[in-house]
Amino acid sequence: MLRIGIFGATGYTGLELVRLLQNHRQARLVFAHSESNPGAKLSDIIPCLYDVPLIKADDAPLADVDVVFSCLPHAASAELAARVLAAGKKVVDLSADFRLTNAAVYEKTYKHVHPHPELLTRAVYGLPERYRERIAQTDLVANPGCYPTSTILPALPLLEAGALAEPVLIADSKSGVSGAGRKPSTTTHFVEVNEGLTPYNVANVHRHVPEIDQVLNDIDNGRTPGGVNVIFTPHLLPISRGMLTTLYVRLTPEARQTDWQSVFEKRYANEPFVRVLPRGQTASIAHVARTNMAAISLHPLGGAVADRLLLVCAIDNLTKGASGQALQNMNLMFGLDEREGLR
Amino acid sequence: MLRIGIFGATGYTGLELVRLLQNHRQARLVFAHSESNPGAKLSDIIPCLYDVPLIKADDAPLADVDVVFSCLPHAASAELAARVLAAGKKVVDLSADFRLTNAAVYEKTYKHVHPHPELLTRAVYGLPERYRERIAQTDLVANPGCYPTSTILPALPLLEAGALAEPVLIADSKSGVSGAGRKPSTTTHFVEVNEGLTPYNVANVHRHVPEIDQVLNDIDNGRTPGGVNVIFTPHLLPISRGMLTTLYVRLTPEARQTDWQSVFEKRYANEPFVRVLPRGQTASIAHVARTNMAAISLHPLGGAVADRLLLVCAIDNLTKGASGQALQNMNLMFGLDEREGLR
Amino acid sequence: MLRIGIFGATGYTGLELVRLLQNHRQARLVFAHSESNPGAKLSDIIPCLYDVPLIKADDAPLADVDVVFSCLPHAASAELAARVLAAGKKVVDLSADFRLTNAAVYEKTYKHVHPHPELLTRAVYGLPERYRERIAQTDLVANPGCYPTSTILPALPLLEAGALAEPVLIADSKSGVSGAGRKPSTTTHFVEVNEGLTPYNVANVHRHVPEIDQVLNDIDNGRTPGGVNVIFTPHLLPISRGMLTTLYVRLTPEARQTDWQSVFEKRYANEPFVRVLPRGQTASIAHVARTNMAAISLHPLGGAVADRLLLVCAIDNLTKGASGQALQNMNLMFGLDEREGLR
């Protein structure tokens, strides 16, 4: 029975982890941390469901757990990870602190010096569909961002095949509000979000752009001269959970001859949490809400734009985009069935 | 051409007033105040619509206006009203500061001493359907709360007729989120509100209860020994605008013989902003959203509960429940067509 | 391993049953019926999740199952139940066909002659909190309606104690749209529902009224002379799932002395799916969405209305209000842990 600790348990990703762990038969929650609600129970915040007491960081019994999930903000998360690793325990970090391998890029993106750059090479990017073996062997997983997950999965088979005619992928992404976190702000006020659609961080200024570019290029592995680049446009949807990315790429003349539907079906045939939809179906948030699935559909274009391929990828931003993938990574790190707690 | 000033112009009631004034042919906005955005324009906050510059309170040119709308929080609003009245100008106060006639009840309800109790008797409660003549003669209107408006209008003809068999009215009310104001909080966070329904301030602890009771009793005018009492239960709806109150009363034996549909139709026949729906129709928020109308439907019960009458009243909480009614009151105060700017 | 068949599997209650059965460790789905989609798979309708083939009624292998869930419309459901019972199998009927014990009341309510009145006394009303022992022994469960569930549970301890001062309970109920079924209509059109709140079947004309009255009086058991009556007002909420009932009752002088919070906590202490919230908390749809829990909160009134008690009950209309409770009943009928598949 794995013993679990969660830091930052009262945000949306923390709460989702607790929910998922309820159904995990080989793990149990030992402690849940919340700096702002010490002394309270989770059931005070979400009645009906849990009676786990919330503790402060200094009171966390690290010795009693095997693995820690960190849902803390960046910087704070890296500090915690260092402490947990030093105690000989494993860490799944849901913050952005260990996703970027280059400390300078991290500093430029997150506007502060990385507290533990020495750990950057130790961390493994937690996208099982690409890095499963490495995840199984590490004690520090950098859990991917939600936007990167929904952008990388539909691009992966194309990049592995070197199919791009130009080094640009356009990712038009739409996310539910829980992705913005639980802290109140005008941006997340019901009346400001409801009945609207708001593009934000347009023109590649979103913090996930360097993460997406880094992973896409790691997959591309130098096939594309000069490297590939995403044009990434996030939009805030008036829904609580769910994310959909519409991806536009241009194919090389040879790649236009490929039956990509078959390639994708083969590439993801053994992936428990990726479903390539049959020809003619289109991925939609409803298909994957509250599951750890990524649904991908392919839509070849014809006529004057037959050199383009359009793909759609839908995930739940809190599950496959965060806490579900984190649990999948934990299962891999401890040799459990990858699907446990996620069915 | 009436000259208008608005204090607290960037909250939901302030913004709604600005919108409505755009269509008013005999009034123009002279200044809009916002302490937190001085130097900005309204179009910086709501692009596409207005270019009114926002000013600080100290810079407000009171001499240049005929009437001021105050959308400030309580206490601050009374201070402002005193200042404006002293300058010889009229005031429509959208806060709660002048709704309660008793300073002790005010203090108990709002938890601070009333800054200007001497103005309480000068203020007129701005429900035109009951107090039209007095509104026309005052220089200080206490604009009704949204819940009181939707509760009092369907009760009014019953109380005027002394129809209640017991001194209790049950008002089960449901409101859109804009009624909670524009300030971010967990309560108004999109994810917390969306896909839910939350009763709050249950068991008569909402601040509108004393206001409702005071007005109901003023209408009842001593007919009911001991006075009438509301049991008022507000619920937060996952919508931006709109309010619906379901009202349950018990009728005296004589009142059970009355055709209340006809009574209501006659009572409200000349009211431009109350519509008594035909028998068989049920009032709904969709009927009145973004209008200044109150829709009322009557639903007599039969069988073992034939002594009860059920009524439904729907309004838009920002229009008839706040800024629209405020504009209606302003029109009355200056002898204009009551409907101007509200069609 | 229990073998399950579902009739009417592609409506909202049928789909929810399939979802829940995925997590049931002692039952497996043998067939899913859909007259309108024969030959298709469930995964054609809800991609990503299931690959169960859909069959027509005549092809259903009744011999291969132990129990059948009927999600068919009324009348059709009774016909099916008779056929399944004749084959020696058990039935959980989610339609209204076996909820009313009186065939004449059924005919008046549902506007057609009951196809199998001889089965009415055989059926047990599937509210485990009141009829657990009888459910365990029957082969025909009439699964309660969603509105009755959310109205009866908060009234039950009061009626068992004979606490009502007058024979009337006011139930102001609000339901998500899935309760209206999956068949398209103007009533369920997104634009007609969204941003609104619509009372419907007002003045006790909803079909659930006779069901609520029947069960309330069965519980009351003659304590109240002339019997008790609900005044029931349903409202359509702009949400997909969830139901909340606000209940108003008047207490006898003795009952006003009772600590109802303690009574409720004791009455429901051993119920796995009822949670009486601590004093000061208020039941809300968010607490129970996508769970089989009923959350109940009590709100005594004071002052001039101290003879009244206000209660709030929240459930998920598709889970505790339909498919979850149906599964709970199946567990009881077969001697399984009542909670299996519902945690």
Added chain:
Amino acid sequence: MLRIGIFGATGYTGLELVRLLQNHRQARLVFAHSESNPGAKLSDIIPCLYDVPLIKADDAPLADVDVVFSCLPHAASAELAARVLAAGKKVVDLSADFRLTNAAVYEKTYKHVHPHPELLTRAVYGLPERYRERIAQTDLVANPGCYPTSTILPALPLLEAGALAEPVLIADSKSGVSGAGRKPSTTTHFVEVNEGLTPYNVANVHRHVPEIDQVLNDIDNGRTPGGVNVIFTPHLLPISRGMLTTLYVRLTPEARQTDWQSVFEKRYANEPFVRVLPRGQTASIAHVARTNMAAISLHPLGGAVADRLLLVCAIDNLTKGASGQALQNMNLMFGLDEREGLR
């Protein structure tokens, strides 16, 4: 005083026209047609607002009006337009019947032979920002589709300048549900739409693609060898009204030197219903909901993708995308102030 007739008045575009006409000071509604509700009044469908009686098509007094708006389905609309034109009256057609200039393309797109191909050249495409002079002189306006409006307006200044480096524009569009019409279907069922986002008619199979391509090429006027092509992806948003198009184009080397913000501001400086947002702001549906405005923002990219320009355009699909633009066109056809009824 212009006299108006509306055919198809009880759909969403018809109802919106009626609403807008309420505020038009130089026009009045003479008749409203609805084949399915003859004898009823509009106030039976939308209580509180209007008392216009609904008539059948054969009873429409064409002689009593100056202009007819047709909100009928395609094919039926062309038949009606021919009849109205023959009676010497003007027509604003909100269907697709006169938008495509080529009858063969129409037949291929709409799957039936055009009933009146002889009128195709007589019709003027009702996009005032490009065709104002021709609109003022015609008696038959083909009112643009909502998606075309939101795609063409942000592309127009670029095409007029010949700025595209490749003949492809990617338009990722998102629309509220009212665009799908008022007829109930699974697609518009509240539960199916709510909490989701659904791409549909992906891979350029939406009927608006030929319309967009035709108008873009008319504007391009042969500058681009082989013509320009849109890649158009519509998504269904869980909101009632509003539309947002995110447009991605590639610029020629010379065009990369241009200050497009200034070009757009100049191009649209005198347009009453287009607002180019200041640098740094991003167009959003909230800015334009329930107005006739199109908000456009420009977002140049940098680094490795500096050859791309991203634009966002937001409109209300029922106003600028349909009935508002129709009224704007009517104003132009009769020499009225273009803004009348639309402020």
